[in-house]
Amino acid sequence: MTHAELVFVPIPAIGHLISMVEMAKLLVDRDPRLSVTVLIMKLPFDADVDSYTNSLATSVAATRIRFVHLPCENIGTEILGSFLTDFIESNKPHVKRAVAELVDSASSTQQLAGFVLDMVCTTMIDLADELGVPSYVFFTSSAAFLGMMLHLQLLQDEHHVNITEFKDSASELDFPSFTNLLPAKVLPSVVLTKESVRPFLEHAKRMRATKGIIVNTFDELEPHAVRSLAGLGAPAVYPVGPILSLNGETKEKDIDGHRGDDIMEWLDKQPPSSVVFLCFGSRGWFGEDQVKQMACALERSGHRFLWSLRRPPLSKGQVEIPSDYADPAEVLPEGFLHRTASVGKVIGWAPQAAVLAHRAIGGFVSHCGWNSTLESLWFGVRVATWPLRAEQQFNAFELVVELGLATEIKMDYRRDFRMESGILTADEIEGGIRKLMEEAGSESWKKVKEVSEKSRKALTEGGSSYLSLGRLIDDILNNMPLI
Known part of the structure; x- marks a missing residue:
């Protein structure tokens, strides 16, 4: 039996990396002919990624998944420049060398079947082409967002539309992947900034040349968006989600070594569906003025709360790595912790999946990252949207308006690329929390x-994502180059 070896190239951002590793597990668990080599690009500054990658050797039991750690490239950390593009380009020689070694060491029954590339690693398609093997893209966001990328790329390249003119526009746009008109104000900053729009949409152009796009979604969540992709010139699309990392997210330590025991013990003492959970992802943080407005809103709402409050990054203008406060009282209103001690708990890092799974959680104030969105839906927890950056404004609009699955605190708040939307008031936040709870x-x-319920059925035998994964595996094996 010929074994098909896939090379996975994720970017070392925790939300992308974890879901791609989970995707690798799905493939090898499903078909004994498949094995996966995951190439880990090394960032010089992210402790969460370091902790996660260091744990992989022991946490991933599958014998047909292996991890190759590439050398660290010492490049700048400015997020406003071309950091990500430069980082990926600097790693191409390392990827090429690692794959050459993999091919050289392969047994007579092993064959390189192709590359599975992160959605922002599309320039690596060149390496796959050199080796004469197919490429697939792993898309870590929604089908609707993939449709937006493909549509904007066509507008830019074929209809010569200057996408950045939508910045600060009050117009509403007709996107094939939505049934509703999309306000320009919820477009991601990356397409509204002249330095970033072309390289970003170049990814959409390159995706069209791949054998397929694997999307972390499921048909029942985004039926219209999934159907729209063929008309936008996408190659084969495989909705195989929700791909979540849930195993091991219990009372034990999570990826960065923290323990969540005291959090879970506190939740155990709360009534069912009584607690609002506030958590804003691995990059989520707020300044002191905004923190005080949030505290005021929580206290006035009267609802029980669990608040993951993170310290802002130490260096402004760099890749944002928040940390935990030694004492959160330093940024909270005087006496807040004492006054709310019977109904609330302020924490730093949170074991998010374990918290969302707890019976005490009644609502989730979220930044609307796609992984967090899928987790909240998996556990049946309704969201109040407070997006911060990347495509989160877009996700918030999809959840609130397109799908009717969330309520709004704010949809067009943003903080990346210096496109600051100011501070949300305690009244706005309190209103959103009350509506949510x-x-x-x-x-x-x-x-x-x-x-x-549908998200769980999609993954079971005969479910939509189960069948889509089967089609993907068949196509991977059929697209293998002839020896």
């Missing part, structure tokens, strides 16, 4: 519970 039984709340 006091609408149990609403149509939106019922829809979240229904989608939760």
Whole structure:
């Protein structure tokens, strides 16, 4: 039996890396003919990624997944420049060398079947072409966002539209991947900034040349968006989600070595569906003025709360790595922790999946990162949207308006690329929290519970994502180059 070896190239951002490793597990668990080599590009500054990658050797039991750590490139950390592009380009020689060694060491029954590339690693397609093997893209965001990228790339390259003119525009745009008009104000900053729009949309152009795009979504969540992709010139699309990392997210340590025991013990003492959980992802943080408004809103709302509060990064203008406060009282209103001690808990890092799974959680104030969105839906927890950066504004619009699965605190708040939207007031935040927590039984709340059931069925035998994964495996094996 010929074994097909796939080379995975994720970017070392924790949200991308974890979901690609989980994808590798799905493939090798499903078909004994497949094995995966994951190439780990090394960042010089991210402790979360370091901790996760160091744990992989022991946490991943699959004998047909192996990890190759590439040398660290010492490049700058400015997020406003071409950091990511430069970082990926600097790693291409390392990837080429690692794959050459893999091919040289392969047994007579092993064959290189192709590359599976992160959605922002599309320039690595050149390496696959050199080796004469196919490329696939792993898309870590929604089908609707993939549709947006493909549509904007066509507008830019074929209709000569200057996409950056939508910045600060009040117009509403017609996107094939949405049934509703999309406000220009929720487009991601990366397409509204002249330095970044062309390289970003170049990824969409390169994706068209691949054998297929693997999307972390499922048909039942985004039926219209998934159907729209063929008309936008996408190659084969495989919705195989939700791909989540849930195993091991219990009371034990998470990827960065923290322990969540005291958090879970506190939740155990709370009534069912009574706690609002505030958590803003691995890059989520706020300045002191905004923190005080959030505290005021929580206290006035009267609802029980669990608040993951992170310290801003030490250096402004660099890749944002928040940390935990030694004492959160230093940024909170005087007496806040004492006054709310009976109903609330302020923490640093949070074991997010374990918290969302807990019966005490009744709502989730979220930045709307796609992984967090899929986790909240999996556990049937309704979201109040407070996006910060990247495509999160777009995700918030999809959740609130397109899918009717969330309520809004704010949809067009943003903080990346210096496109600051100011501070949300305590009144705005309190209103969102009250709407989130006091609408149990609403149509939106019922829809979240229904989608939760559908997300689980999609992965079971005969489910939509199960069948899509089977098609992907068949295509991988059929697209292998002839020896």
